[in-house]
Each structure stands twice: as structure tokens, then as C-alpha cells.
Amino acid sequence: MSWYLIIPFFVLIIAFLLRMPIGFGMLVGSIAYYLAKGISIGSLINTIGYGLTNSYILIAIPLFIFTANVMNSSKVTDKIFDFARSMIGRKPGATGYVNILASLIFAGMTGSAVADASGLGVLEISQMKKEGYDMPFTCAITASTSVIGPIFPPSIPFVIYAMISGASVGKLFMGGMVPAIILCLVIGVYVYFISKKRNYPIGTKVDFMDFLKSTLGALPALMTPVVLLFGIYTGIMTPTEAGAVAAAYTLLISFFVYRTMRLKSLGRILLNTIRTSGTIFLVIAGAYGFSYIVTAEQVSKEVVSVMSGLVSSPWAFLLVVNILFLILGSLIDVNVSQLVFVPIIMPLVHFYNIDIVHFGVMICLNMMIGLLTPPFGMLLFVTAGIGNVSLKEMIRETLPMIIVLLIALAIITYIPETVLFMTRLVK
Amino acid sequence: MSRTKKIARIFIDFFEIYIPVVTFVLLFLVFLLNVFFRYIIKNPQNWTFEFSVNAFVIVGLVGSCIAYRNEDHVVFDLIYSRISIKGQNILRIMSYSIIVIAFSIAIPPSFVYLWKLRTFVTPIMKIPVSIIFLSFPVLLISSVIRSGHRLVLDIKSYKDKIYIQQYNTEKKDSLI
Numbered sequence: 052m053s054w055y056l057i058i059p060f061f062v063l064i065i066a067f068l069l070r071m072p073i074g075f076g077m078l079v080g081s082i083a084y085y086l087a088k089g090i091s092i093g094s095l096i097n098t099i100g101y102g103l104t105n106s107y108i109l110i111a112i113p114l115f116i117f118t119a120n121v122m123n124s125s126k127v128t129d130k131i132f133d134f135a136r137s138m139i140g141r142k143p144g145a146t147g148y149v150n151i152l153a154s155l156i157f158a159g160m161t162g163s164a165v166a167d168a169s170g171l172g173v174l175e176i177s178q179m180k181k182e183g184y185d186m187p188f189t190c191a192i193t194a195s196t197s198v199i200g201p202i203f204p205p206s207i208p209f210v211i212y213a214m215i216s217g218a219s220v221g222k223l224f225m226g227g228m229v230p231a232i233i234l235c236l237v238i239g240v241y242v243y244f245i246s247k248k249r250n251y252p253i254g255t256k257v258d259f260m261d262f263l264k265s266t267l268g269a270l271p272a273l274m275t276p277v278v279l280l281f282g283i284y285t286g287i288m289t290p291t292e293a294g295a296v297a298a299a300y301t302l303l304i305s306f307f308v309y310r311t312m313r314l315k316s317l318g319r320i321l322l323n324t325i326r327t328s329g330t331i332f333l334v335i336a337g338a339y340g341f342s343y344i345v346t347a348e349q350v351s352k353e354v355v356s357v358m359s360g361l362v363s364s365p366w367a368f369l370l371v372v373n374i375l376f377l378i379l380g381s382l383i384d385v386n387v388s389q390l391v392f393v394p395i396i397m398p399l400v401h402f403y404n405i406d407i408v409h410f411g412v413m414i415c416l417n418m419m420i421g422l423l424t425p426p427f428g429m430l431l432f433v434t435a436g437i438g439n440v441s442l443k444e445m446i447r448e449t450l451p452m453i454i455v456l457l458i459a460l461a462i463i464t465y466i467p468e469t470v471l472f473m474t475r476l477v478k
Numbered sequence: 479m480s481r482t483k484k485i486a487r488i489f490i491d492f493f494e495i496y497i498p499v500v501t502f503v504l505l506f507l508v509f510l511l512n513v514f515f516r517y518i519i520k521n522p523q524n525w526t527f528e529f530s531v532n533a534f535v536i537v538g539l540v541g542s543c544i545a546y547r548n549e550d551h552v553v554f555d556l557i558y559s560r561i562s563i564k565g566q567n568i569l570r571i572m573s574y575s576i577i578v579i580a581f582s583i584a585i586p587p588s589f590v591y592l593w594k595l596r597t598f599v600t601p602i603m604k605i606p607v608s609i610i611f612l613s614f615p616v617l618l619i620s621s622v623i624r625s626g627h628r629l630v631l632d633i634k635s636y637k638d639k640i641y642i643q644q645y646n647t648e649k650k651d652s653l654i
Contacts, residue, residue: 066576069558069569070553070570073551074552078581078584079576079580092583092588096611109534113505113534113537117502292512295506295509296509296513299510326544327545328537328541329538329540329542330551330552332537332541334552336539336614336617426556
């Protein structure tokens with residue numbers, strides 16, 4: 052490891068301070084490093100270009116984003132919400148539970164927390180407001196349930212993690228199922244107690260005919276995760292191809308079954324897909340530049356030798372990593388934490404003999420909790436914006452939910468079977 | 479809008495919007511074709527994989543240009559949002575100056591490298607690799623032009639003691 056390593060990280064810190072796009076900061080850092088080392092900057096094209104062409108799995112990301120955009124634009128969310136409401140029925144705080152269940156169902160279609168908060172979230176927040184729930188709680192529960200999105204398959208962070216670690220996307224998707232249900236349960240328990248304490252409204256009674264009607268209405272949308280997961284686990288399609296098929300399926304049902312999509316809106320959806328993909332891929336491109344530096348400077352080797360002396364057991368290592376990523380998650384974007392820091396600690400994961408799928412699910416959940424923590428709590432900003440609630444009030448309501456989610460994180464961290472049990476079903 | 483501005487807008491839109499959008503649509507359709515050929519016709523096509531991975535480079539890198547145009551990129555604004563508008567103006571000037579300088583340095587060697595790649599083609603479709611990898615210099619050039627333009631506007635704001643950002647002032651919708 053040479054002193055040149057300071058250059059890209061110093062530039063990245065400067066980029067942070069100046070509010071420069073982080074992907075650009077990483078590229079500028081790489082350019083500065085290449086210049087200082089006398090390496091041709093042209094070879095940065097090589098690193099980034101071949102890095103992207105060799106990451107076939109990443110193609111799933113724009114496809115999942117496209118699916119999420121189609122789902123949100125075609126109001127498929129309405130059908131999902133109605134179905135979730137008919138499932139929950141009459142209970143104190145029923146719409147709180149509906150929020151959880153709808154997020155779990157929507158998670159099976161999009162794989163993005165922000166898609167859940169900004170799409171389904173609008174519906175959840177307006178309905179809870181209508182029923183008289185207090186708004187800070189409404190926004191906080193919507194933000195918290197959005198965390199389930201990338202944990203239940205499909206998942207954009209899992210795809211990025213698979214690219215970094217070499218873990219199987221199929222196994223990661225399978226491994227996320229039980230943790231997503233654990234998240235639903237812990238949030239559900241919290242909703243149960245808070246609804247009793249605050250006398251939240253009891254849901255409407257749903258008779259069998261209403262239930263049947265809402266189920267039939269939601270059935271085409273509910274088939275999306277079935278199409279996706281069936282395609283992957285029967286080996287018919289790769290996760291990337293499944294992303295394309297799921298997108299085609301959502302387009303078909305939006306145009307021809309629900310008739311809620313117009314050709315005119317397709318242009319906007321495509322443009323938004325490119326914009327969102329562009330934000331992720333700039334960070335990925337910058338991360339390729341950084342990963343070349345990290346490899347050339349043998350940073351991982353140094354980190355392993357230092358950390359293995361300081362931390363004696365896998366348990367302690369997982370604790371340290373969880374604390375580190377919770378702090379990182381509250382400060383920087385999920386993709387940045389994942390693309391910059393995960394490659395550095397991956398050799399330690401192998402050193403401590405931790406299953407990479409278990410580690411992947413744990414780290415992704417950890418980073419999703421980071422989306423709820425200020426100052427860089429993207430989900431807080433999105434839902435507070437929708438509900439027109441002050442961030443201060445919302446943070447106060449979100450804190451107990453973060454504690455509940457941390458309990459789930461601890462369970463998933465220290466009981467690897469919660470993740471690995473399902474992965475054994477995949478060959 | 480003047481004729482020159484209109485032509486410039488069409489030119490920029492072509493690179494920043496139409497190329498990535500059309501490439502994404504093709505990528506999507508090729509994926510569906512791939513599944514169709516493999517499982518319905520039972521005749522897997524090799525070119526579909528090659529097309530997808532190369533189209534993906536264009537979607538990712540050129541797509542970053544339109545994201546930059548709309549200021550969608552991930553930033554750390556904890557400090558920026560807590561300082562005065564004059565301070566924010568100065569930070570923007572510094573940020574754009576760094577981007578313009580660093581990326582301007584990187585553009586010529588990028589083209590030299592692409593020139594070296596001019597004989598390389600993809601194995602099946604024989605697409606020149608330099609065309610695919612041209613996306614990276616396009617990103618650099620687009621970012622230099624856009625940052626340069628914003629830099630000029632921010633310096634003007636500073637000189638006029640207005641300090642506030644003069645571009646991308648309209649409220650943005652959620653992207654998903």
C-alpha cells in the first residue's frame with residue numbers, strides 16, 4: 052500500500068464537502084490517482100467499459116427500475132392496496148397492517164425501497180390520513196415498511212452485492228424471503244402495541260364477496276412475483292431475463308388488463324428509467340475506477356491483516372461491520388457504501404468463514420435501515436415530502452421503528468439459518 | 479428560442495435522451511427475443527447476449543448525462559444545506575471547476591485510447607469496441623460542457639451578488 056492511496060479518498064472527501072455528485076467525485080479521484088502514478092488515464096475506459104460489459108447481472112437493475120415505474124404509473128398499486136385491505140379486515144390499526152402487507156406484496160415486484168415509498172406510499176399515506184391516523188406516524192410507518200422492498204426478492208441492492216461478491220443472485224433472492232417476513236412481523240408487533248395505545252381506527256369489515264372481488268382485481272398484479280420467481284427458480288430464466296419478462300408482463304397487464312397505461316406515459320416512464328439508472332451507474336462506473344485502485348494498492352490485504360489482529364471472532368466482526376455500515380448508511384447513499392466499502396471488507400468475510408449470502412442479506416438490510424436514519428435518510432425525505440410532515444416530528448416517530456428494525460437485524464445477523472434455510476432449496 | 483439554441487437542444491437531446499432511451503428499448507426487446515428463441519423456438523441466439531452487455535454500457539454511461547442534466551445524481555449535501563447562499567455559491571463554483579479541469583484532462587487520453595481500440599470488434603456482431611466505449615468520452619464531454627455552463631452562471635451570480643442557483647430551479651418529481 053503506497054501513499055498514493057490517499058489521493059482518491061482525499062478527493063472523494065472534497066467531493067462530499069462540495070456537494071459534487073459522488074460518482075463524479077470517484078471518477079475525479081481515480082483521474083487524480085492515475086495522473087499521480089503516471090498511469091494512462093485512457094485505461095480508465097478499459098476498467099469501466101470492460102467492468103460493465105462483464106457484469107451481465109447488473110442489466111437487471113434498469114429492468115427492475117422500469118418495472119417499478121410501470122407499476123407506479125399504471126396505478127397497479129391501487130389493486131394491491133385493496134387486496135391487502137381485504138386480507139386484514141377489522142382490527143385496531145388495520146391500515147397500519149395493510150401498509151406492511153401491501154409493501155411486502157409490492158416488494159415482490161420492484162426491489163426498490165424508494166419505489167415503494169414514492170409509489171405505494173402515496174396511496175398508503177393518503178388513506179391513513181383519511182382514516183385519522185396522525186401524520187408523523189403514518190409517514191414513519193410507510194418509510195419503515197419500504198425497507199422490506201429490497202429485502203424481499205427481487206432486489207436491486209442484492210444484484211449489486213452479487214456483482215461485488217460473486218454470490219448467486221438466486222440464492223440472495225431466496226435468502227431475503229425469511230428476513231423480509233421477520234421485518235413484517237416485528238413492525239406488525241410494533242403497530243399492534245401503538246394502535247392499542249393510541250386507539251387507532253378499526254378497519255372496515257370485509258365480507259367474502261368483497262374479498263373475492265379485490266383478490267380477482269389484484270390477481271394479475273399478484274402474478275408478477277410469481278412469474279419472476281418461478282422463472283428464476285425453475286432455471287427457465289436468469290435473474291436478468293426474469294427482470295425483462297416481469298417488465299413485459301407488467302406492461303401487458305397495465306395496457307390490456309387494467310387499461311391504466313397510455314402510450315403517452317410510456318415515454319416519461321422510459322426517460323425516468325434512464326435517469327434513475329444513470330444515477331446508479333455513474334456510482335458504479337466510479338466504483339470500478341476505485342476498485343482498480345483498491346486492488347492495485349492491495350488495500351484488502353492490509354485490512355485483513357489489521358482487522359484479524361483486532362477482532363478475534365466472526366461474531367465480533369459482524370457486530371463491528373453492522374455498526375460501521377449503520378453509520379455509513381446514515382451518512383452516504385446505499386450504492387456508494389456498497390460499492391466502495393463492501394469490496395474492501397469482502398476478504399474478511401472469507402477470512403472469518405462467513406457465508407457470503409448471509410452476509411449479503413445482512414449488509415443490505417443494514418443499509419436499508421440507513422435509509423431511515425438522518426441525515427441521509429432518503430426514505431424519510433420521500434415520505435415526509437408526500438405527507439407534508441416536518442422531518443423533526445417524523446424522525447421522532449421513526450426512532451422506535453428503527454429500534455424494532457435493529458432487533459430484526461440482530462436476529463438475522465446472529466441466526467444465519469434465517470437466511471440460509473431458504474437458500475438450501477436452490478441448487 | 480433562437481435557431482442556434484434550438485439546434486443545440488436537438489443535438490444535446492439526441493445524445494442525452496434519445497440514444498440511451500432507444501438503446502434501452504432495444505435492450506429490453508432483445509432480452510425478450512432471447513427468452514423466446516431459447517424456450518419457444520429452442521434455438522438459442524448468441525448475439526443477444528453480446529448485444530445486451532454492450533447496449534447496457536451505453537444505457538449506463540450515456541444515461542448518466544441526462545441524470546446530471548436534471549441534477550438527479552447522488553450528492554452529500556449535509557454541509558451544503560447548512561451554509562449561507564453565498565457559501566453554497568462558492569461551493570458550486572469550486573465543484574464545477576474541479577469537474578471541468580479533471581474531466582478536460584481525461585478527454586484527450588480517452589480518445590487516444592479509443593484510437594488504439596479501433597481495430598477491436600465484438601466476437602459475434604462485429605461491433606467496433608471503440609463505438610461502445612465512446613460512451614465514456616461522451617459522458618466526460620457532456621459533463622464538462624454542462625459544468626462549464628453552470629460554472630459561468632454561478633460566477634455571474636457571485637459577481638451580481640445574487641448567489642442563488644440559476645438553473646434547474648423547478649420542483650422535481652420523484653423518479654420512481
